Amino acid sequence: MTELDKPAVLDRIAVLARDAGRIILPYYDGDPVVGSKYDGSPVTAADQAAEALIVPVLRALTPDIPVVAEEAVAAGQIPDVSGGRFWLVDPLDGTKEFIQKRGDFTVNIGLVENGAPVLGVVHTPVDGMLWAGSVGDGAWEEDADGNRRAISVRKADPAALTVVASKSHRNPELEAYIATLPVRESVSRGSALKFCLVARGEADVYPRTGPTMEWDTAAGHALLLAAGGTLTAFDGTPFLYSKPDFRNGFFIARGG
Incomplete structure (x- = not known):
């Protein structure tokens, strides 16, 4: 597997995500x-x-x-990812938020190597914000004017957590899990924005008990890892990619 200049690639993917956002906005x-x-x-x-x-x-x-992209997969176009490195693309994550004009939708582009995400970009076209990270190189956010700053997870207060969870996909399993936590504040957001809130130190925990696909999570997962966070299955085992049908199980994303 050839070595990539990940920071340089990340900059290029950030531009690409913004270009995709400009295509989305007129719709x-x-x-x-x-x-x-x-x-x-x-x-x-x-x-x-x-x-x-x-x-x-x-x-x-x-x-x-190879590129695994949501709409192409839906059309039956599934590339061979046995080489261990592949892109995961969700061109518009949070379609329900998009249709209902709530703004919480994102462009997600992530890179996986040997089952783990290593690079990711998440962009919100409505406000122009963009989050990006490369594992080992750190994470950053950039506003609509191109101002960039480094971000990282925060150290959580174990007695007063801020929990961020799905706006459109809440269910009894999720509510039951949140009820076991010492919650100071509970926030509902759509799409991959939940990863961004944890990565930038604005929330501590993001649990997910609903269905997701790998293209929903790879970019945000990479961002979170680059910012110093973790993501595991509910039983604490590693959350890996290249699963059958690219379908995810439940997971918990955490900051520091």
């Missing part, structure tokens, strides 16, 4: 064209347009790294 400001995927989840023309931009750029940037 958001208008009436999104909504259809359904094979699993009944919503899809819009914005998902497809953003993915059509992202995938060719990734292939040109890293020709030897």
Whole structure:
């Protein structure tokens, strides 16, 4: 496996995520064209347009790294990822938030090596914020004007946690788990933004007991690791990628 200049690649992926965001926004400001995927989840023309931009750029940037992209997989286009390194792309994470015009949707681009995420970018087109991280090199956030600052997780107060959880996918299992925690504040956000809140030291714990796919989590997971956090299955075992059907189990993301 050839060595990548991850900080340089990360900068390029950040630009790509912003380019995809600019494609998405006109759809958001208008009436999104909504259809359904094979699993009944919503899809819009914005998902497809953003993915059509992202995938060719990734292939040109890293020709030897396969790209697993949500809409392509839904159409049956699944590349061979047995080499251990591959991109995971969710061109529009938080489609329900997008359709309901709540703003909490993101562009997610993550890189996996040997089962673990190593690099990721999460971008919110509505406010222009972008979060990025490369494991071993640190994490940063950038505002709409290009101002960039380093970020890291905070040391949690074990007696007063800030918990961030899904806005659209709460369920009894999640509520039961949160009830076991010493919660000072509970925050509901959509899409991969929950990873960003933990990575930037604004929240301590992000539990997930609903269905997700690897392209939903890889970018945020990499960001969190780069910022000093952790993500495991509920039983504490490592949370790995390249699973059958790219389907995730439950997980807990934590800061410091």
